[in-house]
Amino acid sequence: MINQQPSNEFSIFVRTVAPMVSSQHEAMHRLFQHDPGTFARAFRALHLPFPDPTEVILLSTDLTEPTPVERRADTILRIETATGPFLLLVEAQSKEDATRPPAWAYYLSHLYAKYTLPVVLLVVCQDKTTAEWATGPLRIGMEQWPSLIVCPLILGPHNVPSITDIDTAKSDIPLATLSAITHAKDPDVNAILRTLAAALRSIGDHREHAxxxxxxxxxxxxxxxxxxxxxxxxxDLSFFRSETSNALRAEGGVATRAKCVVEILELREVHVPDDARERILACRDSDTLDRWFKRLLTIATVDELFIDQS
Structure with a gap:
């Protein structure tokens, strides 16, 4: 549970970086806001034993000093654990950017000075090249004697597991979501997305699903x-706000669902002959479409779609 109040104890700072805040960056820091424990679980497999949070408090994101320069983070969280509090600064980085190390150094120094708590910098990437650059260490100062060294922790396609096992995905939906996001550019991302979609359908809480x-x-x-x-x-149209759900509600009805059956088969590279395509698109029976949708991710041929029909 996240309490919104100021504190002088250890915190987690979540920030996304882009000239303008994109939906991708928004998702990165919102994921950690919604379930800060994702951070600890993601690194446990890398033998970095960060403790699980026992309490999380959302802190002010305004890092502005009494000067004309404004410094504003997306999210700052204070995390309490059984072994003590700490701050986590999370950045979503899409490419190499020489302006980021000085900014990261400022954020880390400012947060430490303000809260006198340890601060950890986490950078989330979607490609290995950016991840390798961000790993650093990023040195500030003279080459022969850097005064400040920034050593981020990195999450990316190189160390976030590709979660394609349904039981694993069900047991940790936030980590499965992080897997999908960080592997967005990988060839096997469709398998990750199918697994995540199936795991989401198992959630009883429709709000969490959404x-x-x-x-x-x-x-x-x-x-x-x-x-x-x-x-x-x-x-499953129980999720909210997305362009997909809005479009489907606007178009409405079984005709759209029938079209989606064909699109999913094509995305899965299942051959759909013309006669089968016409049969699917002509279907206006909701019960039949429901049966087809339940089979779409497992069938190997279009004939399996019609197995119980004459």
């Missing part, structure tokens, strides 16, 4: 995987 479906859509940004995710989400 949150993680939306975070995934935003995190995929304009990657080719976005279209595939939107198509998967047509199986």
């Amino acid at each position: 949150i993680f479906a939306e975070l995934t859509e935003q995190g995929l940004a304009n990657s080719p995987a976005l279209k595939y995710w939107r198509t998967l989400m047509t199986m």
Whole structure:
């Protein structure tokens, strides 16, 4: 649970970086806001034993000094653990940018001076090149004697697991969402997205389903995987705010669902002959469409779609 109040104790700072805040960056820091424990669980497999949070407080994001220069973070969280509090600064970085190390150094120094608590910098990337650059260490000062060294922790496609096992995804939906976002540019991302979609359907809390479906859509940004995710989400319209759900509500009805059956089969590279395509698109029976949707992610041929029909 996140309490919104000031504190002088250890905090986590979540920030996304872009000339303008994109949906991808928004999803990155919203994920950690919604479930800060994702941070600890993501690094546990790398043998970095960060403790699980026992309490999280959302802090002010305004880092402005009494000067004309404004410094504003997206999110700052104070995290309490059984072994003591700490601050986590999270950046979503899409490319190498020489202006970021000085900014990171400022944020780290400012937060430490303000809260007198340890601060950890986490950088989330979607490609290995950016991840390798961000790993650093990023040195500030003279080459022979740097006065400040910034050593970020990195999450990216190189160390976030590709979660394609349904039981693993069900057991940790936030980590499965992070897997989908960080692997957005990977060849196997469709398998990750199918697994996440199936895991989301197992959630009894429709609000939680909606949150993680939306975070995934935003995190995929304009990657080719976005279209595939939107198509998967047509199986369940309980999520909110996304362009997919709005479009489907506007178009409405079984005709749109029938079209989605064909699109999903094509995305899965299942051959759809012309006669099968016409049969699917002509279907106006909701019960039949429901049966087809339940089979779409597992069938190997279009004939399996019609197995119980004459």
